[in-house]
Amino acid sequence: MSYLLDDIEPSRNWRSYFDYVVVDAHKPLFFAEGTMLKEINIETYCKNIGSHAGPLLSDRVYSGGNVEVFSKLINSHGKDVLYVGDHIFGDIIKSKKVRAWHTFLIVPELSKELSIYTDKHDLYSQMNRLNDELSQMLINFDSSSKDCPDISKIKDKIQNLVHQIDMSYSYFGSTFRTGSQQTYFASQVTRYADIYSSTCLNLLHYPFFYLFKAAPQLMPHESTVNPEDPLSDSLNHRINRTKSNSKHTVNPNNSTLVEN
Numbered sequence: 001m002s003y004l005l006d007d008i009e010p011s012r013n014w015r016s017y018f019d020y021v022v023v024d025a026h027k028p029l030f031f032a033e034g035t036m037l038k039e040i041n042i043e044t045y046c047k048n049i050g051s052h053a054g055p056l057l058s059d060r061v062y063s064g065g066n067v068e069v070f071s072k073l074i075n076s077h078g079k080d081v082l083y084v085g086d087h088i089f090g091d092i093i094k095s096k097k098v099r100a101w102h103t104f105l106i107v108p109e110l111s112k113e114l115s116i117y118t119d120k121h122d123l124y125s126q127m128n129r130l131n132d133e134l135s136q137m138l139i140n141f142d143s144s145s146k147d148c149p150d151i152s153k154i155k156d157k158i159q160n161l162v163h164q165i166d167m168s169y170s171y172f173g174s175t176f177r178t179g180s181q182q183t184y185f186a187s188q189v190t191r192y193a194d195i196y197s198s199t200c201l202n203l204l205h206y207p208f209f210y211l212f213k214a215a216p217q218l219m220p221h222e223s224t225v226n227p228e229d230p231l232s233d234s235l236n237h238r239i240n241r242t243k244s245n246s247k248h249t250v251n252p253n254n255s256t257l258v259e260n
Contacts, residue, residue, distance in 0.1 A: 020056045024063040031094040034066020096192045105193035
């Protein structure tokens with residue numbers, strides 16, 4: 001921290017930028033029973049003997065503790081806190097489940113992901129067109145149909161596109177998706193991170209009173225229904241399947257299989 005902040009204002013030490021400083025938290029243990037809270041001697045960088053008692057003081061450095069004790073000492077609860085972390089399990093999932101804090105996940109790979117997605121956006125467009133073409137081939141079939149159309153060529157094209165997209169990112173593919181499917185990491189980000197970004201410095205572009213809201217998401221049964229079409233009783237028998245973050249909807253009215 002001295003390396004990062006002391007040169008900004010040489011007359012100011014890095015601890016003055018924070019109300020409280022706690023290190024060596026041993027996450028995710030910090031969100032459970034934790035460890036003994038101790039004060040660190042800023043001259044020797046050694047922990048003082050015995051546990052810390054009393055309120056937390058500014059311009060001091062503390063070690064260990066647990067989330068229950070820390071929340072009481074700073075008098076903050078639940079959604080009063082925006083917790084910023086770079087580890088999906090040790091930071092984001094634990095703080096969300098245990099304390100219901102607002103969460104901000106730092107994903108450094110996001111800058112590269114956005115750059116590649118922009119450059120290769122035509123591949124995603126091709127995949128969407130192939131998925132639509134596949135749906136159109138099956139639209140007029142129902143449970144009485146016996147002859148299955150040949151969809152192998154379209155499936156091969158989709159597989160080839162998925163491989164091209166994955167190789168555009170790296171040998172291991174994208175952090176957030178494989179083809180048109182979300183990765184497990186991406187599903188955790190969507191579920192547990194209130195906001196995420198490549199760096200916390202992006203918050204400088206927003207006022208303190210800014211309200212972050214997620215874009216509305218449609219359920220599988222909503223995304224495949226044309227609001228202008230009249231509803232019928234058969235819609236009540238619609239089959240909606242969600243697996244591995246892919247959504248498959250079979251509409252009994254027209255036997256359409258749609259993959260999002």
